[in-house]
Amino acid sequence: MEPIHIEATPKTPLVNFDPLKGHIELRGRSIPENSLEFYKSLLDWLDEYGNDPQLVTNVEVQLEYFNTSSSKCILDVFKALEGIHKKGKTDMTIHWYYEEDDEDMLEAGGDYEAIVTVPFEKIAIEEE
Amino acid sequence: MDLDIFGFYDKMEESNILLSFKGEITSDLLTSILQIMESKLENFEEKSRTKKKVYNVLVECLQNLYHHVDEVTAVDDRTKRARTAIFMIGKDDENYNIMTGNYILSENIDALTTKMDRVNSMSIDELKILYREILNNDQFSAKGGGGLGLVDIARRTGQKLGYNFKEIDDEYSFFSLDIKVRHKLDD
Numbered sequence: 001m002e003p004i005h006i007e008a009t010p011k012t013p014l015v016n017f018d019p020l021k022g023h024i025e026l027r028g029r030s031i032p033e034n035s036l037e038f039y040k041s042l043l044d045w046l047d048e049y050g051n052d053p054q055l056v057t058n059v060e061v062q063l064e065y066f067n068t069s070s071s072k073c074i075l076d077v078f079k080a081l082e083g084i085h086k087k088g089k090t091d092m093t094i095h096w097y098y099e100e101d102d103e104d105m106l107e108a109g110g111d112y113e114a115i116v117t118v119p120f121e122k123i124a125i126e127e128e
Numbered sequence: 129m130d131l132d133i134f135g136f137y138d139k140m141e142e143s144n145i146l147l148s149f150k151g152e153i154t155s156d157l158l159t160s161i162l163q164i165m166e167s168k169l170e171n172f173e174e175k176s177r178t179k180k181k182v183y184n185v186l187v188e189c190l191q192n193l194y195h196h197v198d199e200v201t202a203v204d205d206r207t208k209r210a211r212t213a214i215f216m217i218g219k220d221d222e223n224y225n226i227m228t229g230n231y232i233l234s235e236n237i238d239a240l241t242t243k244m245d246r247v248n249s250m251s252i253d254e255l256k257i258l259y260r261e262i263l264n265n266d267q268f269s270a271k272g273g274g275g276l277g278l279v280d281i282a283r284r285t286g287q288k289l290g291y292n293f294k295e296i297d298d299e300y301s302f303f304s305l306d307i308k309v310r311h312k313l314d315d
Contacts, residue, residue, distance in 0.1 A: 010159060010162070010163065011159065031162075031187050031191075033155050033158070033191055033194055033195070064180075065180065065183060065184055065187065067184075067187050067188060067191055068188060068276040068277045068280050069191065071263060071276070071280075072263065072276075075263055075264070099176065101175070101176055101177045102176070102177055102180055103177065104177070104180065104181065104184065104284055105180075107256070111256075111259065111260055111263065114260060115260065115263070115264050127176055
């Protein structure tokens with residue numbers, strides 16, 4: 001299967017999904033008016049990746065901002081990952097990065113951690 | 129009609145309005161407004177977390193307007209008018225004030241009032257639980273709805289949603305929303 005590389009825009013994040021490395025990365029902002037349009041292809045990709053995942057799948061999410069429309073799509077991404085993780089074919093951790101003083105982004109990580117069953121690590125980074 | 133431009137200016141100056149817009153809300157317009165506000169916040173040298181809070185709440189408020197206006201199909205003057213909205217952002221000693229106004233069908237007032245009063249009656253912990261409930265509820269679509277935006281705003285700001293309705297005609301009312309984001313965050 002093909003990797004996905006999408007550059008960041010003012011309203012959408014950088015996407016780097018690499019099936020050979022088992023690397024799944026979202027970085028930047030996710031504030032489009034219609035987020036489903038953006039996330040649909042990512043969810044389809046995860047569906048396919050789940051058929052034959054790498055032994056280790058590394059998920060890296062570092063968001064600066066996201067809107068409530070994206071929050072639902074991000075949950076859909078995590079739920080797709082949860083489906084893959086549950087099959088037991090890949091060792092998976094979701095790494096959730098937040099700037100150390102950004103309590104809202106830490107809270108948001110807590111929201112997802114409470115809902116999905118994939119091992120979840122919240123990691124503070126220094127302000128850029 | 130004589131427009132009293134100085135009157136407008138004076139009122140805006142008095143309320144320390146940083147940016148205002150009245151007209152049709154489009155995706156490109158929101159992109160521009162957000163870019164302008166981001167550089168203004170940069171210039172105010174706010175703390176990073178204050179900037180982020182204001183920006184996030186602004187995104188929710190503006191996209192609320194966008195989705196709302198998007199539901200109205202412009203077929204005549206009245207519906208064309210209903211697609212326009214106003215938004216202002218000001219700053220006083222304690223808060224950034226984000227104010228939006230748009231037409232809504234009067235029949236929706238009761239449901240919206242119930243939703244906002246419920247949010248306003250909740251503690252931060254209750255809002256967190258409600259947020260997670262709505263997020264994880266299959267009824268809620270990525271297009272919005274479910275009131276997640278308002279819950280998110282209340283949770284982030286820790287302040288009550290201020291609102292008002294003004295009856296316009298037999299079908300429409302004007303809905304105004306007043307959101308405060310503290311910039312004097314406690315350390």
